[in-house]
Amino acid sequence: MNLDKIHNIFFIGIGGIGMSALARYFHTLGKNVAGYDKTPTELTDELITSGISIHFEDRIDLIPAEFDKESTLVVITPAVPKTHSQWNYFIEREFEIKKRAEVLGIITKNTFCFAVAGTHGKTTTSSILAHILFQSGVDVTSFLGGIVENYNSNLVGNGKTVTVVEADEFDRSFLHLHPNIACITSMDADHLDIYGDKASIEASFEEFASKIENKNNLFVTTQLPLAGKTVGVNEPADFEATNIRIENSAYIFDIKTNNEVIYDVRFALPGKHNLTNALMAFAMAKTYGVSDEDSKKALASFKGIRRRFSYQIQSDNLVYIDDYAHHPTEINAVHQAVSELYPGQKVLAIFQPHLFSRTRDFADDFAKSLSAFDNVLLLDIYPARELPMEGISSEWLLSKMTNSNSKVVNKNELISEILKSDATVFVTIGAGDIGAMVPSIKKALNEKV
Template identity: 45%
Template sequence: MSVIQNIQKVYFIGIGGIGMSALARYFHSLGKLVSGYDKTSTVLTKSLEAAGIAIHYEENIELIPKDADVVVYTPAIPAAQAELVYYRQHQYQVVKRSDVLQWITESSFNVCIGGTHGKTTITTMTAHLLRDTGYGCNAFLGGISANYNTNFWSSEKNVCVVEADEYDRSFLKLVPDVAIVTAMDADHLDIYGTAAEVENAFVQFANRVKPGGCLISKYGLSRAADLHASVQYTYSLTDTRADVYAADIKVENGAYRFDVIHKEWALQDVVLQMGGLHNIENSIAAITVAKYLGIEDDKIKIAVANFKGVKRRFEYMLRDGVHTLIDDYAHHPEELKALISGVRSLFPAEKCTIVFQPHLYSRTKDLAAEFAQSLDMADEVILLPIYPARELPMEGVTSELILGKMQLASKMVLSKEEMVQQIKEKQPGLLVMCGAGDIDTLLQPVKAVLQNGNA
């Protein structure tokens, strides 16, 4: 913490990012002077401003603090960004978000959750379990907790629950006492180059667990034999070969009731209010952490039942008896597969319409066939144009690339405006909107046309 103690003024370039905003809140909670830049105003930046953090939206070195002790930037910011260039040229201390997380976690007990999908939900569940049961933790989340409406909270307990981001190899700066690895699927190939390199990075992350620490990993990972820790558990939804798994799963009033089984213990009649079978599996990983930390069974069960989920993770936006509108952050083929399977488990008799916005040209190019295969699990699919994020267009890479590989009969690529009009006309009973871009800005217009019917 000595590095943090010596910092008084922090400037964030890309302060509106989900991980960056959590760090901004952290420094603000310590009484440091925090300010930042982002290119657009969002719900996240507005909430930071409401907390008293100054933000500007113009790339302008006249607006930046010249007395910043530390400048934190996100890898999503281009190297030529004017403010970043200025700070580097003038020898300021310029660091990545991952460097700050390293400073914070160097002297704390850390639960670090990594994986190409599921990590945000498991991180939020784990942090909620520790908070709700009274165990206590500092939380750095990659999503907004629906229980607390924030992606960060502090605690006097010197325990940190951290989402370990594999992008840009950031997670290799963390030193976990407890680590979770959810998946090692190919992603961020713009950074890693090959699927094998992605797996290598996760093996390195898992093997960073401190001596005497605990590793919890999804059963069946391709590199399981290369993962080493003093204490190890595997988890699965229902595979009894795993160390921890669910049994006797029932659907009751839109919630799941199930038992969590380990060879040395069992947690019976756990109730999870969050939709999606994959979220039962996610809860098993979080429960395993709580059991490892010695938290009492009754407290764990109450905390799980109290868990309201993560915004944009199987989040119900509308349930009026006629329409069900679900919002989800799924942006990888495996996440889409889990999402659609989860929807099917809760609404087996309903026609399932998916609106999907692909995220990144590189991911679309690398995984078009896998996206098509996952989307084919729906009854009807509307694809929006690709959300570019940090990338420039790639020749021949459009949403039609996915469309052309799909077997499903009812499929189309529409603009945002055309999609809203289509929903207004068709009035689907079960609609799922998913993606990591700006598709969430369309939720309110879609919700409005569903509520108003054809009027």
């Protein structure tokens, strides 16, 4: 497909984090961009402010009149139901319709492509890599799954020769990509509604890894059974973070490779998992040819990603952190980071489970990871693309937890329950609409202080 001949791009689900990055990209190219989403959000507000037309009703008459079959590409997200009127309108009239991953594959095919895969760590690793490349003067465009604080955007750069993309395993999307350098951060079971079992998801990652013929250009953590350059924290690897200490709320560490040591690297995102992500990005950039000094400067100036261990309040007597974690492994990582930074302090975790199927598939692991916090408030399950499942609820998840200082609350009660707590560290966790509640929680806690 020749994107040069496409003048109009219509997005169904334009407010999604991956979709919005593509929308921004086409808008910067001067294309006529419009789209639909179910509800207004901060992200759709930003797109509208930039000049993109968005509506929130599934009505055919809201499709712009100039969007004809010959010059329009329709981009869809897997979250859109098959009954969607606009989608069916485009299908019936035989418009060019592609999934987001297919479009990314087309855009990146003629570029030098960095692809970041893994069930956890994709957004952070790709955002750090994008920042290193952009700050080092590389002609790069990066399509990211989170809003990078340094740029207040999920589209970083406007280059033509190099791209950075998240290689998403959902729906086997990452098999559409053509990577030159890639990494795999993790291969935990997830998306079992798509894959069925852990073996199938691992087979899909192995197929993705096979796209990199030169294994010196594939980076993996030491735990993964894949051929490639290894990355590890305090364990033998081709790229090893060692001599790790904390100074002024940031990690300072050395990077040991097979033939050198890079001293005193500074990185401020907390948690061992984020050290791994930073090390992965450093290794990929170094392999491409970015100097150690440029990478060190970029790592030191990286401010983080919205909703990834994102500080909302950071005062002497109260801390509020917001995080997108929605898998037990990610919740464990949040707990590890909070425990390391605030030892001995009482922590209240507020968690909104995401998807009935994920809650069902990992219930015991969720119960274990959540029970590690001092106090837990559970919101109802956020359904996203799913219908309710009989017997699967937050009350059922609560019954599996061993922490008696836990309860299920509805959204209307949440802020009053938070204000009753004598905790000094508050953490909101989840990938649903809990993110939309963060400003009001922050306001209430600030007033409490």
